[in-house]
Amino acid sequence: MTELLTEPPLAVPPITSALPEGEWHEETLLVRGGTMRSAFGETSEALFLNSGFVYPRAEDAEAAFKGENDRFIYSRYANPTVAMLEERLRLLEGAEACRTTASGMAAVFASIMAQVKAGDRVVASRALFGSIHYIVGELLPGYGIETEFVDGTDLASWEAALSRPAAVVFLETPSNPTLEIIDVPAVSALAHAAGAQVIVDNVFATPILQKPLELGADIVVYSATKHIDGQGRCLGGGILGRSEYIDGPLQMFLRHTGPALSPFNAWTLLKGLETLPLRLDRHLSNTRAIARYLEDHPLVKRVLFPELLSHPQQELARQQMRAGGSVVSFEINNGQGDAKAAAFQVLNRLKIVDISNNLGDSKSLVTHPATTTHQRLPVEERAQLGITDALIRLSVGLENVEDLKADLDQALSGA
Ligand SMILES: *Cc1c(COP(=O)(O)O)cnc(C)c1O
Numbered sequence: 001m002t003e004l005l006t007e008p009p010l011a012v013p014p015i016t017s018a019l020p021e022g023e024w025h026e027e028t029l030l031v032r033g034g035t036m037r038s039a040f041g042e043t044s045e046a047l048f049l050n051s052g053f054v055y056p057r058a059e060d061a062e063a064a065f066k067g068e069n070d071r072f073i074y075s076r077y078a079n080p081t082v083a084m085l086e087e088r089l090r091l092l093e094g095a096e097a098c099r100t101t102a103s104g105m106a107a108v109f110a111s112i113m114a115q116v117k118a119g120d121r122v123v124a125s126r127a128l129f130g131s132i133h134y135i136v137g138e139l140l141p142g143y144g145i146e147t148e149f150v151d152g153t154d155l156a157s158w159e160a161a162l163s164r165p166a167a168v169v170f171l172e173t174p175s176n177p178t179l180e181i182i183d184v185p186a187v188s189a190l191a192h193a194a195g196a197q198v199i200v201d202n203v204f205a206t207p208i209l210q211k212p213l214e215l216g217a218d219i220v221v222y223s224a225t226k227h228i229d230g231q232g233r234c235l236g237g238g239i240l241g242r243s244e245y246i247d248g249p250l251q252m253f254l255r256h257t258g259p260a261l262s263p264f265n266a267w268t269l270l271k272g273l274e275t276l277p278l279r280l281d282r283h284l285s286n287t288r289a290i291a292r293y294l295e296d297h298p299l300v301k302r303v304l305f306p307e308l309l310s311h312p313q314q315e316l317a318r319q320q321m322r323a324g325g326s327v328v329s330f331e332i333n334n335g336q337g338d339a340k341a342a343a344f345q346v347l348n349r350l351k352i353v354d355i356s357n358n359l360g361d362s363k364s365l366v367t368h369p370a371t372t373t374h375q376r377l378p379v380e381e382r383a384q385l386g387i388t389d390a391l392i393r394l395s396v397g398l399e400n401v402e403d404l405k406a407d408l409d410q411a412l413s414g415a
Contacts, residue, residue, distance in 0.1 A: 026092060026208065030273045034087025036080060047267045048080040077255050081263040085270050089228075089238050092207045092273070093220060097246035099254055100238050100266065104203065104223020105131050106259035107237030111199050111221050112136075112168055114253035115245070118144030120167035123191075125152030125182055127175035127385050129201065130373050136170060151384075152182040153313065155190075162194040169194075172201040174317070176359075177329050177369040177393040178386045179204070179304045181313040184320060188216030197245070203227075203360070208280055209322045219245065226360030227326070229272045230279055234265040279362065279398060283326035286404065287396040291328045293405050299412050301333040301390065326397075327359055329369075331390040332412070339389035343368050346392060349411035352403060359395035364404055367393045 038046050053072045055061040063069045072078055082100055090098035101107040124136045126149040136147050150157035152171055169191040173182040184200060191198045199219040200212035206227045212220045224236035239250060291305040306317035307324035334342035347355050347366055356365040357372050367373060374387050
């Protein structure tokens with residue numbers, strides 16, 4: 001190691017690009033895509049834990065700020081480790097461009113704010129992640145942006161809302177926590193006719209199981225905190241779409257408002273992407289087994305998982321998604337009793353599965369949406385979304401599936 005460090009230091013970070021050409025499969029892209037090696041020839045992607053960069057001459061700084069040379073200026077703008085993550089995500093999504101952010105919510109907020117102004121309209125599906133509901137329902141109207149929620153599964157509602165011009169359509173499919181599926185091609189066609197850009201929150205599906213851009217959407221957003229890290233270590237977000245938008249208004253918004261992803265978290269997420277397909281395989285086989293187990297359980301009233309024949313949009317899910325994902329929600333059958341007490345009893349009896357509001361993690365995690373993630377919603381709205389007191393959301397992890405079934409068995413037996 002010391003031998004390498006005796007080399008004279010270079011004024012500019014010595015990065016050579018090894019961008020992938022052509023036809024790599026996803027597994028290869030996720031291990032190697034976007035890698036830039038420094039002059040030290042490191043195997044794993046280097047962690048550039050620095051805020052700034054130096055210039056050999058004042059003329060180089062001037063040229064950099066004029067955008068005449070392609071170099072790193074400041075980590076709020078771009079950083080080599082973050083750039084490697086963005087390129088890897090871009091290749092995976094098949095998008096023209098990608099930017100990352102410090103969290104999924106920063107990605108969602110920036111994706112909308114970079115393209116709306118007072119007087120614009122935003123139309124969104126009602127079944128949204130809680131914080132997104134706040135942004136669309138409470139924050140945007142305060143800035144003079146008109147917003148409207150629709151039942152995402154009902155094309156007639158979309159059609160009515162999009163009979164007037166709109167700037168942005170925002171939707172999440174499958175939705176949290178009831179795993180509703182929204183018809184992305186049909187909604188995109190209606191949105192485009194109304195002049196709107198379609199943003200899809202693709203967290204539940206992951207970039208491997210659903211490709212919203214191929215389905216007609218314009219922009220995809222991620223909480224990389226979920227499956228992309230998938231090991232409960234860090235927050236992160238991503239925004240992907242056409243370069244006209246990403247390298248234009250979005251880049252301007254991100255650079256000057258500063259929700260930049262830390263290089264350390266970018267590095268962690270790069271490592272997460274390397275194992276994403278492997279982890280998803282196990283997530284999927286476990287989730288399928290748990291969904292079937294729950295469907296057969298006498299104390300379970302209803303199971304929500306997009307692959308089940310009992311799912312009302314199973315056919316649409318099959319058209320849009322490669323597989324159903326790693327979350328299964330279910331309602332317990334509490335007879336005449338107190339549904340919340342019965343659900344709490346199941347959560348409290350679990351010994352392996354942890355109570356947590358996160359998802360897409362290697363650890364199986366369980367949530368009671370009505371009292372946590374969706375607690376802020378008015379009761380009628382929760383009812384409209386099917387979030388009853390008996391509903392439990394389970395993010396299925398990577399543990400041995402027999403152990404998980406045994407854990408659920410003993411927890412449900414007390415209900
Ligand atoms: C978690 C999540 C977010 C927000 O992401 P953070 O990284 O927690 O900020 C947005 N959308 C969905 C669907 C999520 O599950």
